[in-house]
Amino acid sequence: MTEEIIIAGFGGQGVLSMGKIMAYSAMMQDMEVSWMPSYGPEMRGGTANVIVIISSDRISSPIVRNFDTAIILNQQSLDKFENAVKPGGVLIYDGNGITRHPERKDITIYRVDAAEEAGKMNSPKTFNMIVLGGFLKVKPLIKLENVIKGLKKSLPERYHNLIPMNEKALERGREIIKKV
Amino acid sequence: MEKELRLMKGNEAVAEAAIRAGADGYFGYPITPQSEILEYLMVAKPYETTGMVVLQAESEVAAINMVYGGAGCGKKVMTSSSSPGISLKQEGITYIAGAELPCLIVNVVRGGPGLGTIQPAQSDYFQATKGGGHGDYHLIVLAPASVQEMADFVGLSFDLAFKYRNPVMMLSDGAIGQMMEKVWLSPQKERSKTVPEWATTGKPPTRERNIITSLDLDPNAQERFNQKLIDKYNLIKEKEVRYEEFQCDDAEYLFVAYGTSARVCQKAVQLCRADGIKVGLLRPITLFPFPSKRINELADKMKLILSIEMSAGQMVEDVMLSVNGKVPVYHFGRMGGIVTAPDEVVEFLKSKIIGG
Structure with missing residues (x-):
């Protein structure tokens, strides 16, 4: 089993930390993981993306151009990565701010309106966990308990009181994600 | 003691592995994409635990000369930088090679020439393997291909450096430095309490004084020294080739x-x-x-x-x-x-x- 994932959006949306939590939690399940961020001018200018690979075998290239799953959180990223999804692959996107929706017919497209939901829940920072919850509904690669362990590992201790809120967000993501 | 599993960036793995390998000192200056090495060490504060010195020098040139000094005292010392910074260090590196001193230099390569880009490249191969500075010399050059090897090669580099009294370079790049993977970390090794007999630590009455220099104005003596270096490099070629x-x-x-x-x-x-x-x-x-x-x-x-x-x-x-x-x-x-x-x-x- 190998799952090659790209997560792409604006800096500040929690793109990199979502990837980190995925990698941590997959590691808890004895999987091989790699987390390759975009760094430098891209990150400083606003857009951020990270390639996460989860595999039962040794990971060869940490950098790939085609993905099993693309998690897309803004229009620029959709324009850039829609065609990078492998035929038969999965594209998950947040509809917030999207003017041109994904059009491919040879992949499965899901929509998770996490920004809107995070607003309703009055906790905008759990946005990325809503998205992650949605992803795990579609691709149940990692157990929820390991995601919580991953959260504990990657969040500084002073934020550990926020974990129940994040758990709720993960659950909400599972509920609201829908096939397009 | 058992190994410890972590999820780390390649740069962080270098820093943690240096502490655990029992390094005596790190001297560096920030540059993307390797600044996490210095940053990690500053947060880890090994000077409070193992006694390892961590120092942000005023420049790359200063940092490599601090390494030269530390190595001359027989200490396990290192520096790290990325391509433009490594170019600045070349004078110090050729002096260290000429003085036959052990040390570790980590190059997390970015694209060039000049300031180039901050993204990963492998365009410093010539500089790393063919000398880099002036004069007939070689570094031992290790090329890590994973975060695990970023950690493992730190200890290996120090071992090789002391075995051959030769500077060792880890030639990495921005991708391996910035990415995170699983890494099994070796247990903490104690810092060495002794120094090699060639180290300049003050002359006791019991032996001749040790001299560390890369200068010999007598051409015959200098040629004999060049031949000695060639013999050493040939021995390294015979014993230390590694591949997969x-x-x-x-x-x-x-x-x-x-x-x-x-x-x-x-x-x-x-x-x-x-x-x-x-x-x-x-x-x-x-x-x-x-x-x-x-x-x-x-x-x-x-x-x-x-x-x-x-x-x-x-x-x-x-x-x-x-x-x-x-x-x-x-x-x-x-x-x-x-x-x-x-x-x-x-x-x-x-x-x-x-x-x-």
């Missing part, structure tokens, strides 16, 4: 690639084999000494050899010297901070097979 092979047994085509490019080529090997093309990969782990003998042996059963590196073609020259005309050798790779994609490698190989 993937699916070379039945291969008809061979990729040669190190570091990030070797990871990309592993994927390219899988893609080629799915298409029925029998490709193998030889990954040099030491770039100096280069695995020339093994590449020459493998060339006997290959139709052609591709050297893949993120440069305009540097290692390809060593591959060609190793192959010595037995089969065609080609170079392929992206530049300017772009990481070569596995499918690009496959396409290039196919074009060479069809094109002949």
Whole structure:
């Protein structure tokens, strides 16, 4: 089993930390993981993306151009990565701010309106966990308990009181994600 | 004690491994994409636990000369930088090589020339393996291809540096420095309480004074010293060649690639084999000494050899010297901070097979 994932959006949306939590939690399940961020001018200018690979075998290239799953959180990223999804692959996107929706017919497209939901829940920072919850509904690669362990590992201790809120967000993501 | 599992960036792994290897000192200056090494050490504060010195120097030149001084005292010392910073350190590095001192220099390579870009590249191969500074000298050069190796090669580098009294370089790149992978960390080693007998630690009445210098104005003496260095490099070539092979047994085509490019080529090997093309990969782990003998042996059963590196073609020259005309050798790779994609490698190989 190998799952090659790209997560792409604006800096500040929690793109990199979502990837980190995925990698941590997959590691808890004895999987091989790699987390390759975009760094430098891209990150400083606003857009951020990270390639996460989860595999039962040794990971060869940490950098790939085609993905099993693309998690897309803004229009620029959709324009850039829609065609990078492998035929038969999965594209998950947040509809917030999207003017041109994904059009491919040879992949499965899901929509998770996490920004809107995070607003309703009055906790905008759990946005990325809503998205992650949605992803795990579609691709149940990692157990929820390991995601919580991953959260504990990657969040500084002073934020550990926020974990129940994040758990709720993960659950909400599972509920609201829908096939397009 | 057992090894500890962590998820870390390559740069962080270097820093943590240096503390655990019992390093005595790190001297550095920040530059992207390797600043996490200094940053991690400053947060970890090993000077409060193992006693390891961590110092942000006023410049790269100062940092390498602090390494020179520390090494002269027989201490396990290191520095790290990225390409433009490594260029600044070259004067110090050639002095350290000329004074036959052990140390570790980590280069997390970015694209050049000049300030270039902050994205990953492998365009410092010539500089690392052929000298870099002036004069006839070599560094021992190790090329990590994973976060695990970023950690493991720190201890190995110190061992080799002290064994041969020679500076060692870890030639990494921005991709391996910035990415996170699983890493098993070795237990904490104690810092050495003794120093080698050549170290300059103050002259006791019981022995002659130790002199550390890279200067000899007598040409005959200097030539004898040059010969001594050549003998040492030949011994290193004989004893310390390291490489890894993937699916070379039945291969008809061979990729040669190190570091990030070797990871990309592993994927390219899988893609080629799915298409029925029998490709193998030889990954040099030491770039100096280069695995020339093994590449020459493998060339006997290959139709052609591709050297893949993120440069305009540097290692390809060593591959060609190793192959010595037995089969065609080609170079392929992206530049300017772009990481070569596995499918690009496959396409290039196919074009060479069809094109002949």
